[in-house]
Amino acid sequence: MSQDEPLPNPSALPPEGVDDGASNPWADLAPDGAGLAVHDFLTTMFSHTSNGLRRAITLPYANRFELTVSEWRILSVLAHAGSLPFAELVELAAADKAQVSRALRLLGDRGLVEMQTPGPRGRKGLICLMTEAGQALYQEIMPLARRSQAQMILTLSRDERRMLYTVLGKLRRQCGAAAADGSIDA
Numbered sequence: 001m002s003q004d005e006p007l008p009n010p011s012a013l014p015p016e017g018v019d020d021g022a023s024n025p026w027a028d029l030a031p032d033g034a035g036l037a038v039h040d041f042l043t044t045m046f047s048h049t050s051n052g053l054r055r056a057i058t059l060p061y062a063n064r065f066e067l068t069v070s071e072w073r074i075l076s077v078l079a080h081a082g083s084l085p086f087a088e089l090v091e092l093a094a095a096d097k098a099q100v101s102r103a104l105r106l107l108g109d110r111g112l113v114e115m116q117t118p119g120p121r122g123r124k125g126l127i128c129l130m131t132e133a134g135q136a137l138y139q140e141i142m143p144l145a146r147r148s149q150a151q152m153i154l155t156l157s158r159d160e161r162r163m164l165y166t167v168l169g170k171l172r173r174q175c176g177a178a179a180a181d182g183s184i185d186a
Contacts, residue, residue: 025037042171057149058072068103068106072141072145073093074093074104075137075141077092077093078130079130082130083127084127084128086126086128104128107134110133111131115127
């Protein structure tokens, strides 16, 4: 699914605040998923929601500083880690190698990150780190990023925020466990 894919038509979404079971295809979901439409798949709903959040929250401040979402993600990860081997940066950024390589090249061209190769190990030994300019840019963007994130999170009630945070954590742990043991069928 493309980042530019439109969100589902809001009229196709369940009415806000309605949880009567009849409009919620997950309420009485059978283990085999019978009757579950593609637009109600967890992955589809998360993809649409993630793309919408990226457009509504992240793109405005990334664009303001002439960054792509991938470049912002790389800066954010490096800001917390300091320096990372390339493979670890790919994993923590939750992106593919080509996407990280491209973002690093563009950030490097702007003097925001640098790559160091300790010894003759080539790309396997590549260490990625943020420059002072990259750190300064990160510090400038972060208050805007926090405020944008908070504004969206605060559209949920306190109970909804707690529940969503708990549920997302549970799903992330389950994804990690499923990937490790192959327990979820493709």
